Amino acid sequence: MKIYCVGGAVRDELLGRPVADRDWVVVGATPEEMLAKGFLPVGRDFPVFLHPETREEYALARTERKQGHGYHGFVFYASPTVTLEEDLARRDLTINAIAKDEEGRLIDPYGGQRDLENKILRHVSPAFAEDPLRILRLARFAARLPDFSVAAETLALAKALAASGELDHLTPERVWQELSRGLMEAKPSRMFEVLRACDALARLLPELDRLWGVPQRADFHPEIDTGVHTMMVIDMAARLGLPLAARFAALTHDLGKGLTPAEILPRHVGHEARSAELIQPLCARLRVPAECRAIALAVALYHGEIHKVAELRPATKLALLERCDALRRPQRFEQILGACEADWRGRLGHEDQPYPAAAQWRALAAAVRHVDARAIVAACEDPQQIPERIRQARLAAISAIRP
Secondary structure (H helix, E strand, C coil): CEEEEECHHHHHHHHCCCCCCCEEEEECCCHHHHHHCCCEECCCCCCEEECCCCCCEEEECEEEEECCCCCCCEEEEECCCCCHHHHHHCCCEHHHCCEECCCCCEECCCCHHHHHHHCEECECCHHHHHCCHHHHHHHHHHHHCCCCEECHHHHHHHHHHHHCCHHHHCCHHHHHHHHHHHHCCCCCHHHHHHHHHCCCHHHHCHHHHCCCCCECCCCCCCCCEHHHHHHHHHHHHHHCCCCHHHHHHHHHCCHHHHHCCHHHCCCCCCHHHHHHHHHHHHHHHHCCCHHHHHHHHHHHHHHHHHHCHHHCCHHHHHHHHHHCCCCCCHHHHHHHHHHHHHHHHCCCCCCCCCCHHHHHHHHHHHHHHCCCHHHHHHHCCCHHHHHHHHHHHHHHHHHCCCC
16 A cells, blocks of 8 residues: 555645645555545545545545546546556646655656646646536636646647537536636636637636627726726736625626627616626526625626715615615625725726725715614604604715715
8 A cells, every 4th residue: 555645735835835635545455445444435436535533535546437428427446456647647737646655755757847847737638628627627727826828739628628518517516616716716817718718618608708809988998898807807806805705796797798789889888787687597507606696796786886986866875785785784795895896996007096985885884884773763753754764864874974
């Protein structure tokens, strides 16, 4: 029995990045031997065990063969005769196919160290094109390592895979899992650039793909192209350290511009409502979490008004606070403001500009929350007048906040 550390832990250690989890491959062992050593079985499709003390995953060396469609369309073979090199050959990228033995020696049969040095994302074998999930993983690694380029032959394989229809067999949960992880990487735009480059974005997110080539008014958007703007917005969301729901909102806030009638371009009258209409089925299709959906809808519908806070009447400000549920869910409203700031600053020449609207909305929300509704109820003799009295008190509090 020989045990090797493999995959992301070895890669990140070589890159000088923090190592969160370690995965291990066991060569020359049987499931019975693992059980005898106290390991706990957890794998359903192939033998994977938890270490009795560290709870890290130890998998028996295995090979795989494509038999059906999609991510689950593989037959795995685990045996003491499977070598480390055979196990590493089934991995996606060379930088993830490096192993380290118990003495700290590296085993790198597919040139992963060379590709790390040259900053290249390259497939291990032609079997890359058998697993549709690998397109998403390739794109996600491009977002994690934005200074790495994708090897031309790897991009060609990814294009062939996208054209094969295999992407249609991915489960919504796996697509969302990879997309959400990519949104949380250092430069999320790289994920979508790679997906576009291999023609996968049109199959996975056609609502987003159609934004490229759609013009906007240059006085508001010097970058002009709506797709380019959206990528700038999600990278700004990452720069601001926003959580996932706000980043998803940044990604989807302008989807409606892809359906703007050609005769009114580069203006986009009514794109907010069109964006919301697209977000609903997109979230249903990918089974996006409810909180991400709620924040995305709010940002799509109201980002224009949030930007123009200084121009709004008190009644409009109060209505927006209520529609965004800012009084009951201040943390949700904070994410909405974060996505709006990313939108405002995700434009050519605006990257380092301040966004005073956010502070203004925080002050307005705080003023409304400080209205003592209980005192108003106690002092009001006619119960039917209570809602209007509370509303007037909130409007007065908003009017007292100067832009």
